[in-house]
Amino acid sequence: MPRVEVFDRGHVLEKVKELFWSKGFNGTSMQDLVDVTGLNRSSLYNSFGNKEALFETVFKQYQEDTKSLFKDALKDADSPLDAIHNIFKNILHLILEDVEGKGCFNLNCKTELSHTDTPIKAILKHSEEGTLQLFSGLIKEGQQQALINKNDTPENYAYYLFSAFQGLRMTGMLTRDYKTLKNIIHNTLIILH
Amino acid sequence: MPRVEVFDRGHVLEKVKELFWSKGFNGTSMQDLVDVTGLNRSSLYNSFGNKEALFETVFKQYQEDTKSLFKDALKDADSPLDAIHNIFKNILHLILEDVEGKGCFNLNCKTELSHTDTPIKAILKHSEEGTLQLFSGLIKEGQQQALINKNDTPENYAYYLFSAFQGLRMTGMLTRDYKTLKNIIHNTLIILH
Numbered sequence: 001m002p003r004v005e006v007f008d009r010g011h012v013l014e015k016v017k018e019l020f021w022s023k024g025f026n027g028t029s030m031q032d033l034v035d036v037t038g039l040n041r042s043s044l045y046n047s048f049g050n051k052e053a054l055f056e057t058v059f060k061q062y063q064e065d066t067k068s069l070f071k072d073a074l075k076d077a078d079s080p081l082d083a084i085h086n087i088f089k090n091i092l093h094l095i096l097e098d099v100e101g102k103g104c105f106n107l108n109c110k111t112e113l114s115h116t117d118t119p120i121k122a123i124l125k126h127s128e129e130g131t132l133q134l135f136s137g138l139i140k141e142g143q144q145q146a147l148i149n150k151n152d153t154p155e156n157y158a159y160y161l162f163s164a165f166q167g168l169r170m171t172g173m174l175t176r177d178y179k180t181l182k183n184i185i186h187n188t189l190i191i192l193h
Numbered sequence: 194m195p196r197v198e199v200f201d202r203g204h205v206l207e208k209v210k211e212l213f214w215s216k217g218f219n220g221t222s223m224q225d226l227v228d229v230t231g232l233n234r235s236s237l238y239n240s241f242g243n244k245e246a247l248f249e250t251v252f253k254q255y256q257e258d259t260k261s262l263f264k265d266a267l268k269d270a271d272s273p274l275d276a277i278h279n280i281f282k283n284i285l286h287l288i289l290e291d292v293e294g295k296g297c298f299n300l301n302c303k304t305e306l307s308h309t310d311t312p313i314k315a316i317l318k319h320s321e322e323g324t325l326q327l328f329s330g331l332i333k334e335g336q337q338q339a340l341i342n343k344n345d346t347p348e349n350y351a352y353y354l355f356s357a358f359q360g361l362r363m364t365g366m367l368t369r370d371y372k373t374l375k376n377i378i379h380n381t382l383i384i385l386h
Contacts, residue, residue, distance in 0.1 A: 024217070027305070112220070
């Protein structure tokens with residue numbers, strides 16, 4: 001009879017994600033993963049594969065979580081411009097909640113792994129292109145509705161927003177002062193009005 | 194008679210910096226350092242200390258290099274506003290030259306180490322506060338000379354620029370397209386005019 005998994009897969013992956021997010025891929029050892037999950041090495045290997053495979057699984061999951069964050073911002077918005085404001089508001093909330101100062105899992109992986117030859121590189125690129133497309137679509141729609149000016153193209157404004165988005169996340173690792181961060185967002189989005 | 198160092202210290206540290214920059218602190222092993230420098234472990238330990246000490250030495254050196262970059266931007270500028278433009282131009286050049294896609298050593302260290310309890314955290318914080326002060330000083334001067342508007346305070350504009358500066362560096366890891374990056378800079382700095 002095959003041995004039955006006696007652990008909650010979602011719960012284990014959540015722990016693994018938090019650990020990789022905090023310590024990075026290279027900073028996390030198999031022993032760290034054993035310690036945080038409470039599973040032994042062979043259970044971890046049999047259920048999820050090696051360290052690379054585990055990382056890939058939770059990193060893909062994080063991309064889904066990020067998509068949900070964007071979807072929420074869009075759902076609660078009255079207009080495309082409002083959706084852009086919501087996205088930045090959501091990032092601000094993520095920063096304020098990040099008391100440990102772990103930063104953004106994607107940006108951490110980007111600086112650690114994006115110039116190496118790993119499957120992570122492709123996942124990250126796909127995710128970043130998705131963010132650019134989302135911004136570009138919102139800008140285009142906002143321009144059509146005359147809510148956003150046409151001083152620049154949807155593509156250029158999308159890159160500008162994408163860049164500001166990452167900058168805000170990085171700045172949130174230095175300060176979590178609400179007014180300071182809110183002001184950066186305010187100054188960033190003025191250009192669209 | 195004590196043994197004499199028969200290597201070029203500056204040359205060795207340059208190799209070490211490039212390696213840490215590319216692979217990160219955790220991704221670099223003592224063996225990697227032995228391989229890249231051509232020195233054996235005991236020479237490395239005796240001359241520079243352990244991996245942490247080596248990292249700290251080259252990271253401090255990088256802060257000096259960054260200061261020189263800012264000084265150059267200021268030296269060649271006709272006005273405080275021009276100096277800000279030059280700083281962003283210099284970042285753009287750094288990105289275009291970064292064919293390997295290693296990104297910014299400071300931002301790589303920030304995501305990897307800033308929430309850990311290492312001396313790097315304090316060096317990085319000091320450096321970031323220096324950048325904020327530099328921007329704030331330039332904005333203040335520019336406002337006094339009526340070259341930069343007074344729609345926001347020097348401190349708030351400084352945080353905005355600091356955030357954009359980091360965002361641009363991160364965006365430069367996705368694309369090195371000159372026009373795209375130049376356009377982000379253009380849109381970022383419009384607000385000051």
